[in-house]
Amino acid sequence: MGKMIELENLSKSFGELEVLKSISVSLEEGNVLSIIGPSGSGKSTMLRIITQLEKADDGTLTIDGSTLFESIDGKARYVDLVEQRNILLKTGLVFQQFNLFPHFSVLRNITEAQMAVLKRPREEAEEIAMSLLKKMDLADRARSYPFQLSGGQKQRVSIARALALNPKVLFFDEPTSALDPELTREILKVIRELAEEKMTMVVVTHEMNFAKATSDYAIFMDGGVIVEEGEPNELFGNPKMERTKKFIRSFSE
Amino acid sequence: MSGLLVQMLEGTVTSLKVFFLTLLFSLPLGFVVAKGKMTRVTIIRWITDLYIQIMRGTPLILQLIFVYFAPFYVFGVSYDRFTACIIAFVLNYSAYFAEIYRSGLQAIDQGQYEAAKVLGFTKAYTFFHIVLPQVIKNIFPSLGNEVINLVKDTALAQTIGVAELFRVAQTSASRQFSTFPIFVAGIFYFIMNYIVSRAFAIGEKKMNYYR
Numbered sequence: 001m002g003k004m005i006e007l008e009n010l011s012k013s014f015g016e017l018e019v020l021k022s023i024s025v026s027l028e029e030g031n032v033l034s035i036i037g038p039s040g041s042g043k044s045t046m047l048r049i050i051t052q053l054e055k056a057d058d059g060t061l062t063i064d065g066s067t068l069f070e071s072i073d074g075k076a077r078y079v080d081l082v083e084q085r086n087i088l089l090k091t092g093l094v095f096q097q098f099n100l101f102p103h104f105s106v107l108r109n110i111t112e113a114q115m116a117v118l119k120r121p122r123e124e125a126e127e128i129a130m131s132l133l134k135k136m137d138l139a140d141r142a143r144s145y146p147f148q149l150s151g152g153q154k155q156r157v158s159i160a161r162a163l164a165l166n167p168k169v170l171f172f173d174e175p176t177s178a179l180d181p182e183l184t185r186e187i188l189k190v191i192r193e194l195a196e197e198k199m200t201m202v203v204v205t206h207e208m209n210f211a212k213a214t215s216d217y218a219i220f221m222d223g224g225v226i227v228e229e230g231e232p233n234e235l236f237g238n239p240k241m242e243r244t245k246k247f248i249r250s251f252s253e
Numbered sequence: 254m255s256g257l258l259v260q261m262l263e264g265t266v267t268s269l270k271v272f273f274l275t276l277l278f279s280l281p282l283g284f285v286v287a288k289g290k291m292t293r294v295t296i297i298r299w300i301t302d303l304y305i306q307i308m309r310g311t312p313l314i315l316q317l318i319f320v321y322f323a324p325f326y327v328f329g330v331s332y333d334r335f336t337a338c339i340i341a342f343v344l345n346y347s348a349y350f351a352e353i354y355r356s357g358l359q360a361i362d363q364g365q366y367e368a369a370k371v372l373g374f375t376k377a378y379t380f381f382h383i384v385l386p387q388v389i390k391n392i393f394p395s396l397g398n399e400v401i402n403l404v405k406d407t408a409l410a411q412t413i414g415v416a417e418l419f420r421v422a423q424t425s426a427s428r429q430f431s432t433f434p435i436f437v438a439g440i441f442y443f444i445m446n447y448i449v450s451r452a453f454a455i456g457e458k459k460m461n462y463y464r
């Protein structure tokens with residue numbers, strides 16, 4: 001089992017605002033990493049840089065042995081566009097707001113990228129989509145449109161959409177924050193099952209119990225730095241830093 | 254009587270030509286203008302904005318006259334009235350369509366672009382398969398209104414002497430001291446717009462399968 005993610009000294013600013021201040025994270029293949037932290041601490045920005053929705057200012061990132069950018073003279077130098085795209089296809093991202101394509105059926109939401117990006121034949125793409133939908137307990141909704149689904153169902157479709165492209169590592173940015181407690185549970189169950197299958201995942205979440213039970217490693221971020229990190233039992237059960245204690249306490253009330 | 258009908262038919266054909274040629278050029282051109290207004294390049298944005306302001310802020314009738322006569326007064330060259338008429342209509346309608354496209358594009362959730370990017374779709378694929386279908390659905394009603402306006406606006410082509418339907422009707426009405434030709438022209442505009450609004454209603458219904 002090798003390293004899936006090696007992120008070193010990642011920095012990012014938006015104008016004057018320093019959002020990430022030399023963040024380093026590493027993740028083994030088959031492991032689950034949880035990231036917690038207050039609003040504005042830079043969690044999403046970090047995920048968005050790894051999934052190439054934002055550009056890093058400085059730092060080095062290697063995903064599954066391929067380097068996306070490297071710190072040279074205090075600046076992140078990206079590899080060429082072809083290689084960027086190859087690395088992009090190793091990652092998947094599940095959004096808080098699902099971001100399903102409203103004009104496509106559930107099935108087509110899952111087949112479209114398989115066909116257009118991976119050039120899979122329609123039959124194969126549909127077969128893969130159907131088996132993922134079965135796994136998500138949604139086989140009977142294949143012909144529905146996103147507006148006909150509950151939030152929890154939408155999120156399961158968006159997870160299936162990401163999985164269909166066989167990413168090496170899957171990122172979740174607060175996948176349950178837009179959902180009721182009931183629906184939250186159904187999504188957390190799906191992620192837990194993926195963890196059991198040894199899917200490599202990074203989950204930004206406010207669900208402390210879930211993070212504690214499911215992840216192999218946990219990080220607490222605040223103000224653009226990693227304040228504390230470690231085994232989930234340690235971080236959640238016995239935090240060392242005052243800020244971590246306060247944050248975790250505020251969520252277990 | 255049959256002479257009148259033939260003349261009115263010819264006028265109708267001219268009106269339809271103005272209508273379809275304007276759509277043919279201004280529908281795509283409006284898109285270019287919309288993109289110009291949304292670009293980060295300040296000078297291009299500034300110029301497109303001025304262009305849109307002028308087109309929407311002055312009467313089409315004035316624009317027709319300007320497009321037809323300006324080259325004559327400035328360069329001493331004159332050209333075909335019909336061509337001038339199409340140019341003026343296209344310039345005018347591109348500006349209106351641009352504003353409609355722009356509002357449609359801006360209504361697309363940023364999350365759609367982000368999901369498409371993360372899934373590996375190219376920019377072109379994202380635009381044509383993810384964004385454009387949703388934009389078309391969003392703007393369809395306003396587009397329909399504008400096309401109905403265009404049907405009626407074709408009557409303005411007579412300003413620079415293009416023998417479209419309304420001009421033919423007016424001429425023969427005054428020759429025959431009868432409002433009958435005007436009435437016939439009215440029926441044409443009505444039927445034409447009935448077809449246009451039905452077509453848009455059908456299109457809207459077709460796109461109603463999602464929200």
Ligand SMILES: Nc1ncnc2c1ncn2[C@@H]1O[C@H](COP(=O)(O)OP(=O)(O)OP(=O)(O)O)[C@@H](O)[C@H]1O
Nearest residue numbers: 014017019037038039040041042043044045046174
């Ligand atoms: N595109 C942007 N332009 C300017 N500022 C941004 C941009 N994206 C994020 N920020 C700012 O960067 C900071 C970190 O944002 P980020 O979304 O990474 O935080 P977060 O930890 O995910 O917070 P939350 O829990 O609210 O999702 C915030 O102050 C935010 O306002």
Ligand SMILES: [Mg+2]
Nearest residue numbers: 043044045173
């Ligand atoms: Mg966030």
